[in-house]
Amino acid sequence: MGLTITPAFLLAISAAVATGIMGAFAQMKKMTLAGDTMSHIALPGIGIAILWNIDPLIGAAVALAIGAIFIWKLEKATGLSTETMIGVIFASALALGTLVTPSEALIGALFGGTGAVSLMTLFTYVALSLLVIAYAWIERNRLILTLFNADLANVTGVNVSRVNFLFLLAFALTLVLGLRFLGAILVGALVIIPAAIGRQLTETLPSFLFISAGSSVLSVIFGYWISAVYGFQLGPTVVLAASAIFLVSLLKKRM
């Protein structure tokens, strides 16, 4: 009784590494909460994909990519913050998504689930997770300088606008990866909470990324295990596991 290694579990683990790492950068960018709401932009894509009978993942990815481009363009044009732009687009997308998504599919889209996963799907998710991780590794120096001081980054030869755009795209992709088992409402938790745990425990970049990714994976393992033992719904259980680890990290910091 307990944890069995299924493709669905491995998919969740690989997605958790990606959300942990991108969550760490989102936290440094001070856009974690905005990133959380950004996941809802996937909803209209999921709804339309179900209506047209195509893979909801593709619908979610397209909607998020369009959302990311919109946010980036509008941010540049209006001078408003990323956070504000995500807020505007999120509300519109949530309304549109609720209208177009069939109501029986809406709960799954919002809260995720444990449906069986084919090997092909697993490989796709693992490949996309690796893509996100590779992105973060390659871009980390440019991201750090841009976050520290955009002018300094610019003078150093970093194309700040390109850095911000790639970040939004990678972030959108990360949310897509988490959507399947966590759903649009809960995926943000695996972006926010592991990064918060990492920030509690460390002050250097490599360990921040490592702890953030690690606690994200731990949350998934505990979540799967508890959900298997007690028959709880998976998504909320994973999120609560993450919250529990966060509480423990608070104790650790006091000591």
Added chain:
Amino acid sequence: MQKHFKKRSQLHSKASSDGSVASNEFVKHALFVRDLNVFFGDHHVLQDVSFTLKRGETFVIIGPNGSGKTVLLKSLLHLIPFSGSVTWSPDTRIGYVPQKIDADRHLPINLENLLGAKAAILGCSRKEIFSVSEDVGLDAETLKTPVGHLSGGNFQKALIAFALLGDPTVIIFDEPTASLDELAEEHVYDLMDVLRKKRGLTIVLVSHDLSLVPALANTVLCLNKVAICLGPPQEALTKEIFAKLYQGPHKFYSHSSSHRKILDQRHHDDHLE
């Protein structure tokens, strides 16, 4: 590395496209600025500023708050749109020290992470991180300190070390001593002078503090939206100039249009005197 050079060559192509500076002019000069104008919306922030920067000199820009000093620096760095020309010598490598308060100190990175990020982007060796840190007087232990835990003085040194990475020919400092106590301030100026001699740097420095200017500057530019004085400090900083530079702005702090009219009128009068 490649990226850095690409960016720099972009800067050059922009600079040379106006064709106004002959290449032999750069033997003694690092920079030519001609008729520089900057607008923020309807607000004319810099008006017709022109000057040249000699190689190896310390060029100090002074002026009251809101006089356009930082705007001028950002124009020199091509960070904001402007009209007129800013032409750097083709061999120029710029190190920039922004105002301390403009940097995000809450990142979970230590100083070595920060310097390492720039070194990686420019393709500098790790050794250079240690040599620039040593040059500004930061020890190995400080390199391991999170940027959020650095003292004000050490953070200032860290920003200077950051600027020195990549072996710049020109250092641009924005108010290096703002929010430092006086002792630390003198130390920063001494450090800059040592670095200038040791590395053969040309220094452009913005300051609102006048006390150390005469000893430090080869050339001083007094700025209050227009260039009010330009030259060696002994000649440029007369009592009249001083009064003109620092008397007005407090009265004109308000953004109401009637006040701006008075300001424009005063500038007009000043030019007629």
